[in-house]
Amino acid sequence: xxxxxxxxFIASLIIIGLIAFSVFNFEPTGQVLKNSNExxxxxxxxxxxxxxxxxxxxxxxxxxxxxxxxxxxxxxxIRIEKNGYMTEERTxxxxxxKRPLKIEVTLKPxx
Numbered sequence: 082x083x084x085x086x087x088x089x090f091i092a093s094l095i096i097i098g099l100i101a102f103s104v105f106n107f108e109p110t111g112q113v114l115k116n117s118n119e120x121x122x123x124x125x126x127x128x129x130x131x132x133x134x135x136x137x138x139x140x141x142x143x144x145x146x147x148x149x150x151x152x153x154x155x156x157x158x159i160r161i162e163k164n165g166y167m168t169e170e171r172t173x174x175x176x177x178x179k180r181p182l183k184i185e186v187t188l189k190p191x192x
Contacts, residue, residue, distance in 0.1 A: 157174075
């Protein structure tokens, strides 16, 4: 009887987790999307050298290399910063492309 109860409990936790995941979509930053039907895409940013900070529309998203999900369709400003290097800025258009938008940047040293 104990194994049955333990298995039932584990199965219940898995089901609750799957339901919660299907209801809420989380960005790596922990922000919850307001509408799970919102049209979004992905961006992958790679820099040389690695370890640059990435901002999307002036919101910090992480350190390179980084793969960002749930970026809404439309125009976005991408800013890449690293101490000792010049800041790079790009304007991108996120659309219904099934593959992640890949941005590769070689940062130039500050003079």
